[in-house]
Amino acid sequence: MEYMSGNLKVDKVINNNLVRTLKEGKEALIMGKGLGYKKQRNDFIDETLIERIYIIDESDDNNYLEALLSNIPYVYVRTTNEIVRYASNSLDKNLGDTIWLGLTDHIYHAIDRAKKGLHVRNVILWEISRFYNHEYLIGKEALKIIEKRHGVKLHDSEAGFIALHLVNAQMDDVIKIQETMNIIEKQKKVIDIVKYHYGIELNESSIQYDRFMTHIKYFVRRISKGKNIPKDNLNLGLADVIKTKYPNEYKCAKRIEAYVYKETNFKLSEDEIVYLAIHIRRVIEESY
Numbered sequence: 535m536e537y538m539s540g541n542l543k544v545d546k547v548i549n550n551n552l553v554r555t556l557k558e559g560k561e562a563l564i565m566g567k568g569l570g571y572k573k574q575r576n577d578f579i580d581e582t583l584i585e586r587i588y589i590i591d592e593s594d595d596n597n598y599l600e601a602l603l604s605n606i607p608y609v610y611v612r613t614t615n616e617i618v619r620y621a622s623n624s625l626d627k628n629l630g631d632t633i634w635l636g637l638t639d640h641i642y643h644a645i646d647r648a649k650k651g652l653h654v655r656n657v658i659l660w661e662i663s664r665f666y667n668h669e670y671l672i673g674k675e676a677l678k679i680i681e682k683r684h685g686v687k688l689h690d691s692e693a694g695f696i697a698l699h700l701v702n703a704q705m706d707d708v709i710k711i712q713e714t715m716n717i718i719e720k721q722k723k724v725i726d727i728v729k730y731h732y733g734i735e736l737n738e739s740s741i742q743y744d745r746f747m748t749h750i751k752y753f754v755r756r757i758s759k760g761k762n763i764p765k766d767n768l769n770l771g772l773a774d775v776i777k778t779k780y781p782n783e784y785k786c787a788k789r790i791e792a793y794v795y796k797e798t799n800f801k802l803s804e805d806e807i808v809y810l811a812i813h814i815r816r817v818i819e820e821s822y
Contacts (some may be wrong), residue, residue: 537714544570547797548600551608555579555658561590563603565611586629590650599635606642613683615637617676621700624672638710640695641680648686653659656691658715664738665747669697705755713758717773720754720797725792728814731786732821740820741801749813757794762803772810780815 546554554569555562566583573579590599603611614637622629637729647654656662663670673693681687697710702714729736736743756762777784789812791802 539665542581544577544579545574546571546575546576548604551611552600552603553579554600554683557587563588563590563599563607564592565702567602567608570798586611586653588635602639603634606638609683610638610645611643613680614641617641617681617696618684620675620679621669621672624675625700625704625776627669627704629700629703633699634703637696637699640699643698644688644692644695645680645686646685648688653689654691654695656694658718658722659691661718662819665721665751666697667703669700670694673697688749717758720758721750723793724750724754727789727793728786728817731782731789732818734818734821736817737821740817740818742820746813746817751810757798757800757802760798760800763806763809765803765805773804776808776811781812782813783811783818786814 542555542557544553545556545561547570548554548563550571551565552568553564553573555564564579564584565586565588566580567585569580569583588599604665614634617637618629621633638743644654669770670693673696674690676696677688677690677693698711698714702711705714725736736746753763766790784807785808789811791807794802
């Protein structure tokens with residue numbers, strides 16, 4: 535990451551690689567190899583050494599952030615930087631600062647556990663690899679980067695956990711990893727309802743399966759926020775046609791409605807149910 539020369543000053547030296555400053559009126563943590571060495575308050579920061587800037591949000595606990603970053607060796611910061619750059623390029627998205635802090639902390643503790651012979655099982659690894667395959671493959675590549683930099687080979691479960699951080703970073707609002715895991719589990723349940731209703735396995739190599747999965751991802755995210763699909767998107771005549779022409783698909787969608795209400799006490803709109811039926815019809819046609 536490159537930075538232009540400027541007039542950033544040290545507000546507080548946290549360690550040789552980490553200082554606090556004011557950037558555009560906001561507190562920020564600046565990281566770079568040797569950036570804080572022999573620096574004092576109000577000294578100018580050598581911006582050619584900057585590798586990462588973390589703007590402190592109003593909701594952040596400053597003391598916690600400083601303690602967290604000051605206790606993590608700088609080599610882990612560089613590892614995360616490489617992984618985030620790779621992920622951003624692969625996904626063609628700017629993942630921002632949200633992922634960086636949590637991922638650095640996760641990688642540090644994952645390596646620490648591995649050195650002690652400890653392993654945390656990822657109970658939804660299969661679902662992550664199926665529903666978010668791109669992110670999972672990036673997670674696998676991240677494990678290679680970690681092994682290259684730290685000489686530690688992590689379990690595949692960690693590729694799944696890294697994928698969760700990537701999924702989180704792409705969402706419109708910031709949520710906890712546990713909430714993301716709950717969303718993925720709901721996605722799996724919806725898919726299972728469709729498979730059990732028809733007694734078949736879905737054709738995962740079909741285009742309609744990819745489209746169905748995309749619809750389910752956004753569907754589950756909406757209901758997790760207590761929202762239905764925007765109104766007036768569906769022609770009323772089409773709704774009647776779907777109910778009449780594809781009664782089994784509509785019945786399957788109603789099963790999903792019952793599951794959602796049981797789990798969340800949230801009532802799906804008729805538009806939402808009909809759209810589910812349409813996508814179910816399409817994916818089922820390519821699965822027989």
